[in-house]
Amino acid sequence: MGKLIDENGIRLDGRRWDEIRPITIEIGVIKNADGSAYIEFGKNKIIAAVYGPREAHPKHLALPDKAIVRCRYHMAPFSTEERKSPQPSRREIEISLVLRRAMESAIFLEEYPRSIIDVFVEVLQSDGGSRCASITAVSAALADSGISMRDLVVGCAVGKIDGQIVLDLSDYEDKEGEGDMPVAYMPNLDKIVLLQFDGIFSEEEFKKAIDLAILGNKKVYEILKKALIEKYFSMVDEK
Amino acid sequence: MGKLIDENGIRLDGRRWDEIRPITIEIGVIKNADGSAYIEFGKNKIIAAVYGPREAHPKHLALPDKAIVRCRYHMAPFSTEERKSPQPSRREIEISLVLRRAMESAIFLEEYPRSIIDVFVEVLQSDGGSRCASITAVSAALADSGISMRDLVVGCAVGKIDGQIVLDLSDYEDKEGEGDMPVAYMPNLDKIVLLQFDGIFSEEEFKKAIDLAILGNKKVYEILKKALIEKYFSMVDEK
């Protein structure tokens, strides 16, 4: 019936309403960084890397009682359908801001007074849900760097297509659908740390969307945990 | 006869050659600022606000024997007939410079060594003579902030239309006339602190223009003084 979901409830890419796209996570891909990770989430291909905690420079940035976090979300010029100018867009600046806030929720900033933690995200190929994929990669990179965190942060969007709330929109579903809602979540603390949405949602739909997003985030969390454990065991094996 | 002045010596907006447009001044319009004022001068609607004297930052800007003054004159994108780009134009940078110099003439800078005085002007709606209206507003804001001044500074332009020297050009008169001359003045010290002009003036016309500008400035001064006194009395009344 609908243009994005068929009569059997199957989406254009073959998924059901509560399925996420395939995810692979690789830890430690950037040799020079203190921590790094590469994620493929649908067609998203994203690298996150962390430097720090390191001495704040210039020094007047430093806070006496905790670390400050800087975040740069950037898209490679070849990451989009049309070539993207290398200059940061307003969209990239806003996403840098919401990613930073989400990570501040999770990091034990008080453990690193007077220091700075630099988080860099580079989108090599973009697809729907790139900010959610990014935050999962950032979380993996932070874990890789050994920085203390309250909880891992994962991200997964929900959306509304053909009038239905579904998990994890693809690029095309985002463009053609009625609403998109990226959510980042700390699974053990059960807290939402990033939430944005646009589209038209009734109060009921909104609540349903949040619950579905939490479900999706828990799925992403399992995959992230597995990637970190594999990395850990392979390191033990190498010894 | 002329296109800007009729046979009875009346200008398009009904004024005679030596009349200024209506002026209203309101003191203390910006709660957070140390001093502020709002002026309506013809169709000009301008806010001036002052922060300081405060510690110079970065510190290498500070002077050991006096305050430094910074000034930003800026026009809101919706202040002009055509939308103005928010980026400061060369015109705005030049006006910032001449306003700063004019205020440096008046402020007792030596009383505030190692400090900085920030003067901000925002033009919400622009009309002829906006830099003159601005300096009057700045003067009011400085008075409101309690910063010591040698004298108040007021501003009023003169110009040449239909071959005649007249006071206080409107936007249309400025555009269609033969010359514009913004003048700022310290009435008690009898000094000109801002002077710019373009157009064609004979030596006689120039002298006549300056004398008329001084006359106009004295009118503006009376209005500014009244606004400050009213503010002062209303504060007393409130007690």
Next chain:
Amino acid sequence: MGKLIDENGIRLDGRRWDEIRPITIEIGVIKNADGSAYIEFGKNKIIAAVYGPREAHPKHLALPDKAIVRCRYHMAPFSTEERKSPQPSRREIEISLVLRRAMESAIFLEEYPRSIIDVFVEVLQSDGGSRCASITAVSAALADSGISMRDLVVGCAVGKIDGQIVLDLSDYEDKEGEGDMPVAYMPNLDKIVLLQFDGIFSEEEFKKAIDLAILGNKKVYEILKKALIEKYFSMVDEK
């Protein structure tokens, strides 16, 4: 036969393959600078000026054991056939970089710890070989400033036109020819300190080009030496 060299081996501007264009060098043209020189090299008209060694500012730039060199190569908007935007182009930034490296080879940087040497080049009129002419002018300016150098640095390009390796391409030869190779050289130390090229050169042609460039550089060196000596003697005469 060829379009750039006639049957008698004469180039369009009357030169043979191993001739350089006329060069005049004037020392001390910028009064305020610590050292300066003006060069005309063909139609190139270039000023180089040096400030320093002076205290590094901001201080964190300073190195404890040697001077740092900054270099700005810039072309005046009226220096080219089409008006050039005053903003530095990528080409100007790259030339600034290679000029800086070439001068770092020559200056006794260790003699000036914690200080900065600023080298400024302004191209008033550009022609073929402007970076080579520039480095010769910079060398003259540094000599004028009294900064210690291992050797003078001179510059002269070679190129390939009509299949032949020739000295010192003009603008037109550069544009219409098959290759251009700017070379800067320290004649007494016999070292190449700047080398760039584009075009198509066989290994043999490359070697021939380098040898011809060294020959050309020695010619430029004689002219530079003469200019410096004349300046020196005229100063003695003035006493």
Next chain:
Amino acid sequence: MSIKKSPIIENLRKTQMIELLSKEKRLDGRSLIDFRPIIIKVGVIQKSNGSAEVSIGNTKVVAGVKVETGSPFPDTPDQGLLVVNAEFLPFSSALIEPGPPDEDAIEVSRVVDRGIRESQMIDLNALVIETGKLVYCVFVDISILNMDGNIFDAAFLSAVSALLTTTFERKTVKGDGNIEVQKCKLPTRCIPISISSITIGDSILIDPTEEEESVQDSRLTLTFNDEGYLCAGQKGGSMGISREQLFKIVELSKAKAEELRVLVKKVIENAQI
């Protein structure tokens, strides 16, 4: 937020604030879900096509709308353009330095933009002059004059009020080739309202002051259309929020949005454009 306050007094204020919150009270005497006094003046900038000055307590902003003509985007040849831009004027707070718009101004711009766009307040399809070639561009510029918390709602209210009172000269080519110029209103469909709240521990505070924001855990800005549907949202703050708090905020905000919409309607009716 003023740098003139001493840290000791600030800490005292914070302690006092937290104590009051436990009794569901606020420093300025409001209940947790009340707005401060809201003043909306429309038509304040005659040179603009529409304008509004909005105060919420000591927070003050002014928005101006300009309608100009331009080229449509290649992928939406049959739609006019909407451009929203916010600037924190340097005098709006003691802590702001002059410079290009920073991430905070960009966030305000984009949150207001999304709220207006997603509620489909403006009928962009009705702003086409010649498909694919010439359309009307609606520029909404928001100048933040004084900051005392809840910039988002003040900016949103000013933008919406300015748009609702916007008139422009529409040019249409008549059958005989002549061009007819008609002054008309901007084609709008609804009155979206944004409601911002913060959480401090378990408390939810609508319309926070700057002082309150300085101790917030998280912030939430939600935009509602006329039917009470959510059409845009943005979380702020550097701490997480629970599903339960979130749902409670949605309910609260939906009710507040209705209240504010009534206020805006009254202002627009009185304006008689």
Next chain:
Amino acid sequence: MSIKKSPIIENLRKTQMIELLSKEKRLDGRSLIDFRPIIIKVGVIQKSNGSAEVSIGNTKVVAGVKVETGSPFPDTPDQGLLVVNAEFLPFSSALIEPGPPDEDAIEVSRVVDRGIRESQMIDLNALVIETGKLVYCVFVDISILNMDGNIFDAAFLSAVSALLTTTFERKTVKGDGNIEVQKCKLPTRCIPISISSITIGDSILIDPTEEEESVQDSRLTLTFNDEGYLCAGQKGGSMGISREQLFKIVELSKAKAEELRVLVKKVIENAQI
């Protein structure tokens, strides 16, 4: 201005300067109303359409003119364009750091621009190729090579001398549709001259050096057309000026402008373009 001078010596120089002024003398031996030696060389940049190098004492600037084609401004479809741009080259003084043009360079650009524009030196209406579509753009770029005071007059002289010797290839479409290219002079109508002076106490000094400017009360740059009318003016300096001093400066400057105009005329005549 050099940072190499010791402050003690600078203070001694200042004291000496003030003492001399009381006797109507200056440190370099000039009378108060004399210019330093002026050297004007035209045609120095062959690749430009017009150029001039000007020295006033140790102050040195070079201006180059480029005439290109472009679109007119929508509100002046029947006028060519004039663009004036000044840059302080980083080697012009020990105190300049590289970077984008700052407020001083912008002021020089705009004061020179107004002087040329308001004197109607260039007949912009004669620079139209096709009304509303294609016009000539006259770019005047001024590079300040060495700073020793009175940059305004040196910049203005260089711009005017460059413009007076500018030639360009004018293309006209003939009746038969062919395009004729003709080398011709820029259509100019007069020779505007700017004169700058400073006040130090009651003294008025024409053509100040940098040392003198460093103790100035106020600065005044006045531009005069051929008939001795004032066509642009700009006050500088951070102190006020009295009406009486101002009028005295106008009289003095008007006379000096005549002198300089004779000099420029001589240079242009000798240039034989």
Next chain:
Amino acid sequence: MSIKKSPIIENLRKTQMIELLSKEKRLDGRSLIDFRPIIIKVGVIQKSNGSAEVSIGNTKVVAGVKVETGSPFPDTPDQGLLVVNAEFLPFSSALIEPGPPDEDAIEVSRVVDRGIRESQMIDLNALVIETGKLVYCVFVDISILNMDGNIFDAAFLSAVSALLTTTFERKTVKGDGNIEVQKCKLPTRCIPISISSITIGDSILIDPTEEEESVQDSRLTLTFNDEGYLCAGQKGGSMGISREQLFKIVELSKAKAEELRVLVKKVIENAQI
């Protein structure tokens, strides 16, 4: 290069490096003229028209090609455009701060650009849609992911591999006015290869690591076309080089270029685009 290493250890490493060099050995066990392991993966970015990820030891870059349409330059109306742009991603090294591309990124961009352009690898004349009006623009964007020396060769290899595997939709207007769209390869003519080496004293080291570059006297990047002709070159480093060393490097590099070209060919053949 990492700021985490102590200067003492760094000095020890340097001493060790110099000692090894005297025995024609290197810290990582390579001979002086060997490359580190090279890995080339093409087709890594499906949204681009061509792409390649290249590792040389720990140095890693990715290049993506986009083919779009645009206007030709006025002076080359019958040629498509080639634009090369390199960026050092901020995570590529502990020493990089975010910001606009600095002189190092510009140098990489321009050296890669010249090598591709001067070897005439791409037939720009075959990229014209309508002479003087519409041409294909080939954007090569290079993102440097991890820095461990010899950025130039890694960047060049990635650009060349990406271009060799680039496909795009070519539109041609048929005789009957219909537009035909055909997927086709980029018209390339050869496989240029760049080889970088450094000198430390009398030693010549091919493919230097970052540690080796930190003690280099001079650097040389040479680009060769299929016939072994030099087509671009760039000296780096802050010390001079002798004619003799230079000639020796040319011979060495020419041979290495042949080796790398074989490798690239193999990769492209396996890619089967």
